Amino acid sequence: MSTHTQYSIKTAVSSTRILFGLLPGLGALILLRMAIHLYRPDIEDAEHRVRDYPFENLYDCYDFIIVGAGSAGAVLANRLSENPNWNILLLEAGQDENVLADIPVLFPALQTSAIDWQFVTEPSDEYCLSMVDTRCKWPRGRVLGGSSTLNAMLYIRGNKRDYDNWANMGNIGWSYDEIIKYFVKSEDMRIPEYQNNPYHGVGGPISIEHFAYEQPITGKILEASQQLGYKIIDANGPSQTGFTRSHATLRDGLRCSTAKGYLRPVSKRRNLHISVHSLVEKILIDENRRAYGVKFVKREQTKIIKASREVILSAGSIQSPQLLMLSGIGDSEHLKEVGIYPIVNLPGVGKNLQDHVAMGGHSFLFDNPYNNGTDYCFNLNSVWSLGNLIDFAINKKGSLYSMMEAEAMAFVNTKYQDPVEDYPDIQLFIAPTSDNMDGGLFGKRANGLTDETYAELYEDILFEPSFSIVPLLLRPKSRGYIKLKDGNPFSPPRIYANYFEDPQDLKILIEGARIVQALVQQPALQALNARPNPHRNPGCTQHELMSDEHLECQARHHSLTIYHPVGTCAMGSIDNHNAVVDPRLRVYGVKGLRVVDGSIMPTIVSGNTNAPIIMIGEKAADMIKEDWMQGGIDIIQCDRKYKQNEEAIEADSPNRIRLSQLGAPDILNETASLFPELSKGFLPTTNKRRSNTTLLTSLDNNRKKTSLPNSYNPIDHYHSSDVLNTYDEDRKNPKILQSYSNKIPQYSFKSNPFGNTNIMKNSMPVYSSINPFTELTERDKVRPFYARKPYYKHKHQSNNHKSFSNIRKPQNVQNRPNESKKKIYFKTEEVISPKGRKECKIWLYYDGMKYKVTI
Known part of the structure; x- marks a missing residue:
């Protein structure tokens, strides 16, 4: 009884802490979105958007x-x-x-977002036992680019034998020698050592790069792999067995979807x-x-x-x-x-139905060799910082370019596979982090772990340096199936994954975990005191840690799809x-x-499936x-009364929304609608206690008052080159933003505005907005709100907003001629709440709007 009570208390504390971290997480995403709008037109790519x-x-x-x-x-x-x-x-x-989908580090947040179909499997008593309702989450892209827009961007073609086996099954034209040209055709290889290589192509639509930011622990794991006897290879080249830094569908460090x-x-x-x-x-x-x-x-x-x-x-x-x-x-x-x-x-x-099932929860703690506070692995608290935001927005570098789930990977043979054949049966995903390093905000939600499981595995080791090596079964023998729930096209189908239906699958996966265990025992990682997470899944506590029984139990409880x-x-x-x-x-x-x-x-390929599906296309x-x-195929004769003449075809052009018609993006509502789970309670429909009920209402009212075109839709949120020009002079001198951030250390002196979950234990953030436009000049009445000067430059201000003019600006930029065009300011202040708690208030002034965050 006492044990159960202890579990319940820990679970309640963990779930409450995570809940209190969601709104700061959304605030961080909104701020990041604002920075992209202001300083990264290459990401918005307004002129080329569909x-x-x-x-x-x-x-x-x-x-x-x-x-x-x-x-x-x-x-x-x-x-x-x-x-x-x-x-x-x-x-x-x-x-x-x-645009947030372009940022590699955000890929886990895209799962369960509005661009995910959010499928789940049918309940099972054989797998996904630690998931909510014993259902596995199966994210799939509901967006242009499909799953290539929310996946982990990993580029793996599979093994030669996969395609030769297809041909041997009677599928003429699908042998490896016949399909390799389509991999090469689609590829724009940007990794220098592979550019002059018969296995790779340049100039294709999909760019291939290494991830632009690598955590130090990844290099140590690759060093350990060499000590174990493996080579560092090109996994998309002549052979597959070995370790590799991940190839990814990236362009200039950003996602390159189809x-x-x-x-x-x-x-x-x-x-x-x-x-x-x-x-x-x-x-x-x-x-x-x-x-x-x-x-x-x-x-x-x-x-x-x-x-x-x-x-x-x-x-x-x-x-x-x-x-x-x-x-x-x-x-x-x-x-x-x-x-x-x-x-x-x-x-x-x-x-x-086939899928690559993996064993989750396979995480390891280690001692950080740095003693100056620098991280050696991915840590959400460090990644979400103002310095990283500036690095990303201005310098186009930093840890927002990292992909923490698989900076490296390996293809290895268990005892069930002959190594001479170069046909590995296990893939290892090498992650410079574990689920304890994001406080449960992303990984837990993406995988659907129950509160109790997360609390028992990670709550006691939150943000302690760790990494994961996830073993994946490359060629499962088990088969699942899909059925209709009913005849309604809006009803999701019933998905029966049937993981581990064939007992051989579990045996191979356990051997894969043993290879991981051997890797961690190598000198490069033992020098960091690498060791397994001492906490066990609450459904597996009866088994000895790392025993075969424990590993089988862990695979059944912490079953992961790798989205294939x-x-x-x-x-x-x-x-x-x-x-x-x-x-x-x-x-x-x-x-x-x-x-x-x-x-x-007909059979699943030995690796990630995005590249083979592009090849299939x-x-x-x-x-x-x-x-x-x-020829020889009948063509259905359609009624060609529609737009068959040249005049009608020419008339199509104006019907496409012109870039010059589009206003500035509705950043707050765009981001909140992308992450509806994070924004619950953020955009209430009514609240009589507030003078402004919601950000949504406030922004919609402003849109009605100004000259945005009728065709503007918040979902089609791209602005024109004319709007971009509003910020051109500031972009030419990016040090302006740097100088501002240097002058406002209060912004992060006490709390992390990007959602430090440790700070969120005692207070709930409150987001609100006011309408700053009270009286407008005649010139402003005919200008859309995104093109106006910042609010504090208007001659007519209401008394309610006098404090806006008191924003402290750095002395070295006060007299710059471009100052009137700045669009983003911060003001911070420590205040005492009615209950006597100290709170940090942040005011963000953006595009003539004022937003308040209380932390």
Whole structure:
């Protein structure tokens, strides 16, 4: 009983501490977003962002309709629109990329955000036992670029034998020698030592780099790997066995999604229309079993659009089979169960589900060799600092460029795999951090760990130096499946991962953990006193630490997906009863319908799946072009009354939102809406005690009072080059921001404004805003609020805002001519709360708005 009470108290303290850290975390993200808007136009990339094509101007018929703008769909849209005689429609259920997605360190926060479908598996008593409701979280991208916009950016092609095995299964054209050219074609290798290499390409749409910031502990782990007898290799080169610094889809240190690499450069092509917020409900199939169009909904408006040549499903391994089943293609018995009339009986739809399962919670403490307070591993408290913000915004460097989950990785052989074959069965993710180093704000939430599990594993070692080495099973024998919950396209499907259904999978994973144990025992890490986390999962306390029984228990409790579900629309020869598509990715039994994404993999590749899915998109585009060049395929005759003449086509151009029409981004609401879980309670709908009920209301009212265009939508949040010019002079002299930050040490003297969870134990942050515009000059009345001078420069001020003019400005910049154009100021003050507690108040003045944070 006492033990249970102790657990309950610890759990309550841990969950409360995490809760109190959420709003400061959101405040940090808002401040980071502001800094990007002011000083990083390269990230906002306003001139090249994809524009949503107006719903009312969509054609009635296109040559090709692509469903899903993810890792494969974006590739297809780019390559098929190279033919100017083809009209392409790309439908994406999500929105455009948010600029915060570019920042590598933020990738865990993107999971469970508004650009994540937030799928979970069905409850299980065999795996994910330490997850909420015993369900595994399966993040998938609901955004342009799909999962390439929220993944860990790791670039791994897999093993040669993976593709040769596909070919041996009857999939002609898919051997390694036949597909390697598509990896090379897609790649812009920027790692110098690999640029003049037959295994790599330069000039492709997807840039490949090392992560721009590396924690010191990563180098020590790689040193230990050499002491254990492994080589440092190019994991995408001639051999796979060994350790490597991670290759990543990065451009100048920032995320390079397929939306950035493939869509932005071509989004202005006249024959490519991209429609976001467009959820496809079903594929339309005629009496001849020909796919002739799709039915989709966009902002509560439903539309049917026809495809004269093909409908191409690129909705991913969960939703491609879901859409097939909703359209009457799948196991006929299952379809009847949910009330769907079966058109084509394909029992393989949704079957053959494979994923890379990993053993989580495998973390190690060590002694920091630095005695000057510098971190040796990733530490959220240090990363979220004003100095790092300045480094990122002004100097384009620093730890915000790090990716703490896998700065390095390895491919190793257990005793079950012959090392001579160079076909490793375990992948190791080397992370210069552990879940104790972020205070539970990101890793816990992304993985869905229960409060009790997190508290028992990490609460007693919060922010103690640590690292993780996560073993992953590369070629699982277990198979899962996907079923429909019902016939409603808005209902998520039922996902049965079936991890460890085959007992051999657990045996291999335990051996992978043993290799990790041997690595930690090497001199390079023992010099740092590296040791396992002494705390055990609360479901595994009966087993001796690091015993086989303990490791099996840990794998079943702390089961992690590495976000690689594949195989649910498997490619195979016509005599394969469970095959869904043929080797040219055409759906069996239906004309004019293909599937092009990771679901077509007959067996999972030995590594991360993003690069192979991009390859699949490249190869599929070539196959589609070849098939239609050869002729002999019927084209559906569409009613071409829509925009068939030149005048109508020319008329399309004004209908795309012009950059000059867009206002400054609605930063607060944009960020809060991206992270709805973090912003709970931040944007209340009503509050009679406040004169200004919400930030949302305040900003919306300001928008109504000013000259923002009617077409402006907070979701389409990019501003024009004209707006950027407002800040040009300040950008030319970035030392201005540095000088400001140097003069306001109060900003971080007591608390970390980026969400130091240690500070949050005693007080809850409060965010509020006021409307600073009381009286405007005649000139300002005709200028949008984002182009006005800062508030304190207005001649007419209300008495309520006199304190604004007292902001302390550095003496060395007071008389600079550009001073009137500054858009961001801080003021800090220590005050005594009504309850006698000391509080630090921060006022942030940004774009004529005043925001207050109390910490």
